[in-house]
Amino acid sequence: MSGTTYSFAGFTIDTRLRELTQGGRTISIEPSVFDLLVHLIVNRQRVVSRDELLRSVWQGRFVSDSTIAGRINAARQAVADTGKQQHIIRTYAKNGFRFVAQVTVSEVPAGQPPPAIGPPKPIVSFVEVRDGTRLATTVVGSGPVLVRAAHWYNHIEAEWDNPLTAPLLHELAGHFRLVLYDGRGAGLSDRDVKDMSFANYVSDLTDVVDTLQLRRFALLGMSGGAATSIAFTCEEPKRVTRLALHGGYAEGRNERASSQTEAEAQAFLTMIRSAWNRLDAPFWRAFCSFFLPRATPEQLRLFSDLHSKALSLQSGIMARTAVDAINVRPLLDKVTVPTMISHCVNDQLVPFEQGRLLARAIKNAVLVPLESENHLPVFEEDAAKLWSRELVSFLSQQ
Known part of the structure; x- marks a missing residue:
């Protein structure tokens, strides 16, 4: 034809x-x-x-x-x-x-094969935040603005190509003007940073959207980025049109008043120090199993490859310490924007109860349970397809 x-x-x-x-x-x-x-x-x-x-x-x-x-x-x-x-x-x-x-x-002409079409590579620029740290940023797609807060591991270019993370980013860029940035100490942003505290994570988000002159936008927070998004929304409620959180938590492991979770926090640091990105090491495989419990060898390789590009050993330790100290529970009842919370029911990294806590405390929040053991669903799963549909539908109602 x-x-x-x-x-x-x-x-x-x-x-x-x-x-x-x-x-x-x-x-x-x-x-x-x-x-x-x-x-x-x-x-x-x-x-x-x-x-x-x-x-x-x-x-x-x-x-x-x-x-x-x-x-x-x-x-x-x-x-x-x-x-x-x-x-x-x-x-x-x-x-x-x-x-x-x-x-x-x-x-x-009829019979000519269709051209191979793939998403373009992100064009990376840099934003200098208030303490002089330079953060890598990119803006892709068109439509309503959607900002994804930085989380545990980010690398704009690697995430865009990695089969574990790329499908969701490509889908979002097909519907929104998607703003991504690498957190301090991660990805293409400055690695040699002395302070990776939660307070700086929040101020970095503020500085990125201010520099890009984004007045109003939807905000997506995944994993530790959920708490950053909650704190920013409470500080700037008139700028956030909709808030979507996935795999989030109000309290880091050291803030949950539990000797078990505090022990888990220390165990994570031990695993990181002992076997960072060594696929052959039992400690590293144990660490990965919290994120992807039933990972295939290829998925494990892709996950490790993304981590090796996103974080050094030192920045990984600093980032893990920062997220374990998060506590935004006092802010939850102050969130007033429409909010959707998705969470994998059998999440091995962040228990589903943490998602339920967010949904109960944030007024009129919608909770979307996803049938998966993974922290972030991979796109071979039905849970990932449901997550993508619900996310696009919710964020499109701006």
């Missing part, structure tokens, strides 16, 4: 594949939004009326004006346009709409 590609403003629409891409990354849009874009592009030499859109996109079915307006807004959002700018889709009051961007048209 032959088809046509339309290229404009860094985007490409392929009618054969029914895909909208930007820089090689596929942008997820509804079928009616795709059809609307194609019709406007094909008829870009003139203004297209609402009645014509009803005939061509909705085959004459009754559709309200608000539905058409919503699809126009979705189309603009997908191609980084707005109702105020209108540099790609222009509204002509009482007449209709016109596609006004410059378009290059190419025909795709």
